Each structure stands twice: as C-alpha cells, then as structure tokens.
Amino acid sequence: MKLKILFAASFAFYKLNVTAQPAYPPAPVKNVKVAVVLQDPPIPSQNGMRFHELFNWSDPLILVENLRDSLNGVSHGVLNYSIDYIYDDTLFFERMGGVLLTRDSFASLLLEPGWTTLHSSEQSGNSSFDYNMMIDYHNLCAKRDSNLINEVWVYGPPINGSWESCMAGSNAFWINGPVITGTTCSDLLPIMGLNYERGLDMAMHSYGHRVENTMLHVYGRWSYTAANPNNWERFSSYDAVWPDSAHCGNVHFPPNALNDYEVANTNFTTTYADQWLNYPVLTGNQRSINCTEWNCDAEGELGHLSWWYRHFPYFDCTNPNDLKLNNWWHYVVDYNEAVATQNAFNNNSVSCNLLSVEDLNYSKDIILSPNPFTTQTSFALGKEVKNACLKIYNIFGQEIKEMKNITGQKINLNRENLSNGIYFYKLMLENRVIATGKLIAE
Numbered sequence: 001m002k003l004k005i006l007f008a009a010s011f012a013f014y015k016l017n018v019t020a021q022p023a024y025p026p027a028p029v030k031n032v033k034v035a036v037v038l039q040d041p042p043i044p045s046q047n048g049m050r051f052h053e054l055f056n057w058s059d060p061l062i063l064v065e066n067l068r069d070s071l072n073g074v075s076h077g078v079l080n081y082s083i084d085y086i087y088d089d090t091l092f093f094e095r096m097g098g099v100l101l102t103r104d105s106f107a108s109l110l111l112e113p114g115w116t117t118l119h120s121s122e123q124s125g126n127s128s129f130d131y132n133m134m135i136d137y138h139n140l141c142a143k144r145d146s147n148l149i150n151e152v153w154v155y156g157p158p159i160n161g162s163w164e165s166c167m168a169g170s171n172a173f174w175i176n177g178p179v180i181t182g183t184t185c186s187d188l189l190p191i192m193g194l195n196y197e198r199g200l201d202m203a204m205h206s207y208g209h210r211v212e213n214t215m216l217h218v219y220g221r222w223s224y225t226a227a228n229p230n231n232w233e234r235f236s237s238y239d240a241v242w243p244d245s246a247h248c249g250n251v252h253f254p255p256n257a258l259n260d261y262e263v264a265n266t267n268f269t270t271t272y273a274d275q276w277l278n279y280p281v282l283t284g285n286q287r288s289i290n291c292t293e294w295n296c297d298a299e300g301e302l303g304h305l306s307w308w309y310r311h312f313p314y315f316d317c318t319n320p321n322d323l324k325l326n327n328w329w330h331y332v333v334d335y336n337e338a339v340a341t342q343n344a345f346n347n348n349s350v351s352c353n354l355l356s357v358e359d360l361n362y363s364k365d366i367i368l369s370p371n372p373f374t375t376q377t378s379f380a381l382g383k384e385v386k387n388a389c390l391k392i393y394n395i396f397g398q399e400i401k402e403m404k405n406i407t408g409q410k411i412n413l414n415r416e417n418l419s420n421g422i423y424f425y426k427l428m429l430e431n432r433v434i435a436t437g438k439l440i441a442e
C-alpha cells in the first residue's frame with residue numbers, strides 16, 4: 001500500500017512538467033503554524049497501549065508529519081506548514097449523553113463489533129465533540145490571536161464526534177463544518193478533524209473540502225450553470241457539468257469524471273487543466289486527458305488529489321480580472337490576512353512585481369544535465385548568480401538537501417545518499433524562487 005501510494009504520487013508530479021512560464025512569480029512563502037491535539041492516549045485497561053496500537057492503526061504522529069510535508073509539497077512551497085504544538089493528553093473531548101468519554105469507555109466502545117453504540121449515538125445526535133472545551137483547555141484562541149498558531153489539527157480515533165473541518169473566530173464561515181460559536185477567538189481558527197484509522201489520502205481529502213468551501217466563500221458562489229462563471233467555478237469544473245470543456249475538477253470529481261470518486265476512469269476528456277499552471281493567464285490549448293495523469297490511483301486518492309492540488313493557483317499579486325489573489329492557498333490558511341493582502345494590492349498600497357525579465361531568463365536558461373543522473377548532475381545557469389540557494393525535495397515535499405551561498409554560473413549536485421526516484425529542485429535568490437523543476441536519480 002505504501003509503495004503504491006509512493007508511485008502514484010511521483011507519477012502525478014512527473015506528469016506536471018508541461019508547465020508554461022507563469023507571468024507572476026510564486027507568492028511569498030506563508031508560514032502556517034499548527035497545534036496538534038492528539039487523541040491517542042494510553043489506555044489503562046489495556047496495559048497502557050495507545051489507541052492506534054491496540055487497533056493496529058497508523059501512528060498519528062507520523063500522519064501529522066506526512067500531511068505537513070504533502071501540503072508543503074503540493075502548494076509548490078508557498079505554504080510552509082510547521083507543527084508548533086503537540087498536545088498529547090489523556091482527555092477526550094467527545095461527549096456521549098453529555099458525559100465526556102474516558103480512555104477506558106472509548107476503548108470499550110471501539111472494541112464493540114460494528115461500533116454499534118458509537119454509530120447510533122452519532123446518528124441520533126447523542127454524541128458530539130466539545131470544541132469549546134478543547135479550545136479553552138489548550139488556550140487555543142489566545143494562541144491564535146497572538147499568532148503563535150494558525151490552525152488546529154485534532155487527530156483522533158474514528159467517530160470521535162469532530163467535523164472534517166470547521167472554524168471558530170469572529171466572522172467565521174462554513175468550511176465543511178459549522179461555525180464554532182461562544183469562543184474568545186478574534187481571528188479565524190480553522191480546526192481539522194482527522195482520523196488515524198484512515199491514511200494520508202483521507203486527510204488530504206478532508207483538507208480538500210476545506211479548500212473547496214473556502215473558495216466558495218471567496219467567490220461567493222459555486223454553481224456550474226452560471227452564465228458568467230467565476231474563476232473558482234471554472235477551476236473546479238468537470239466533464240459531467242461542462243462536457244469537453246472541463247478544467248481541473250474538484251475533490252470528488254476528477255475532470256474526466258461523470259460520477260463522483262471516479263479517480264480510475266480511463267475515459268478521455270478534453271480539459272483546460274494545463275492553463276492553471278500559468279494562472280491568471282488562462283490561455284492555451286485544451287488537452288485530452290484521462291486518469292493516467294494521476295496513475296489511475298484507485299486504492300487511495302492521493303494521486304488524483306496531488307494532481308488537483310498542484311493545479312491550484314499559487315502565484316503572487318491579484319488577478320486584474322476578478323481582483324482576487326492569484327495565490328488561493330492564502331485564503332485557505334489565513335483568510336483575514338489574505339483579504340488584507342488582496343486589498344493592499346488592489347489599492348496599490350503594495351506594489352505587485354511581475355516576474356522580471358531577469359527571473360524569466362534565469363529559469364528559461366537553466367540546463368540540467370544529465371537528467372536522469374547516477375552520480376552527479378550539473379545545473380548550467382544562463383546568468384551568474386550570487387548567494388543563491390538550491391533545495392532538493394522528495395515527492396512528499398520533504399526537504400532533503402540544501403546548498404547555500406552558491407555563486408557562479410554552474411552548480412554541481414552530487415548524488416551522495418539519494419535513493420532512486422524523482423526529486424524536485426527549487427533555486428532561490430534572495431528569498432525569491434527563480435526556478436523549480438524535476439530531477440531523477442537512477
């Protein structure tokens with residue numbers, strides 16, 4: 001299963017190398033600080049085994065790292081997620097009949113065949129996650145309002161009452177879960193409800209619904225029948241709603257899908273997906289694609305999701321046509337700050353730098369050879385750089401190598417301990433990304 005996902009993800013990234021030169025540079029890196037509320041305590045009646053151990057589920061601490069790295073990777077590095085707090089507590093925040101579940105009572109409910117009591121209690125509305133208690137207990141509003149954190153990831157066992165994602169704070173909005181009221185949060189606090197019975201694919205899926213609902217909030221509409229579709233409606237269109245003129249689809253519908261979850265549909269459709277790698281310049285040819293774009297990844301949806309996320313706009317400045325940011329990720333991770341940034345661009349209090357001719361020349365003229373490589377490869381640059389920095393990432397977006405203070409016109413990269421596979425490089429000059437690309441070690 002692990003290997004399969006690895007391959008699918010690498011394939012999806014590989015396919016993206018058709019990118020045209022964007023007119024705007026990638027947006028500045030946005031740091032996103034996470035507080036993880038772990039709901040995986042040792043169980044007294046089970047010799048102190050933790051929940052994930054007792055049921056042989058994934059270790060939530062590893063899932064947390066995988067999710068962080070994947071989001072940093074699929075956002076082309078414009079997001080820099082970090083795990084700043086991990087609360088590994090013995091307290092559960094799920095209430096059943098108003099009473100908090102204990103470690104022993106929750107364990108015995110999960111040992112029950114078919115989880116009958118948990119399911120029926122959830123369906124009848126007899127159980128719920130006490131968000132207000134969690135927020136108070138860990139002082140999360142104060143941390144959010146002093147910018148020590150941006151968001152919260154609750155990692156719990158199945159049916160722990162949490163929403164896939166929801167939000168607290170003043171003027172909070174629906175992000176696939178209701179607004180949490182009665183808190184002291186001034187700024188917005190998104191809270192992901194993640195489940196370590198499921199894998200990284202499900203976490204990326206839940207995050208995707210948060211993305212969709214945020215974009216609905218940004219554009220104020222999500223309809224496929226509107227006469228004048230907005231850019232979110234364009235982006236998320238798929239074959240069943242816009243036959244033969246789909247763009248990138250959404251979490252449930254790949255662009256060639258006629259039904260939801262058809263991530264392994266081999267039917268071809270013509271899409272405008274490639275244009276989004278050049279946002280906001282939506283020009284270029286349609287191309288016929290099917291699920292081989294994301295390796296027809298039927299088991300988990302990670303291949304399709306990573307393909308979808310990688311098309312999500314991540315560029316600097318605002319779109320002159322709709323005055324929204326060209327970096328949609330910013331709205332997802334910090335909506336208030338994104339709107340302020342958008343307004344600053346639009347009233348010219350911050351100037352917008354188009355990708356300079358100089359930067360264009362840098363990235364256009366880079367020749368990487370040999371690629372694939374076995375022991376060493378070289379980057380020949382079109383122009384001399386001073387104090388550049390080269391970073392190498394694996395397919396999960398984890399940084400695995402960094403070369404600093406590079407000066408000159410040629411960079412030699414030694415293989416050292418890189419195993420066979422696909423990697424991505426990012427060449428930076430004074431914190432600007434001037435080139436990104438793919439390299440293969442074999």
Ligand SMILES: [Zn+2]
Nearest residue numbers: 205209251252
């Ligand atoms: Zn879903």
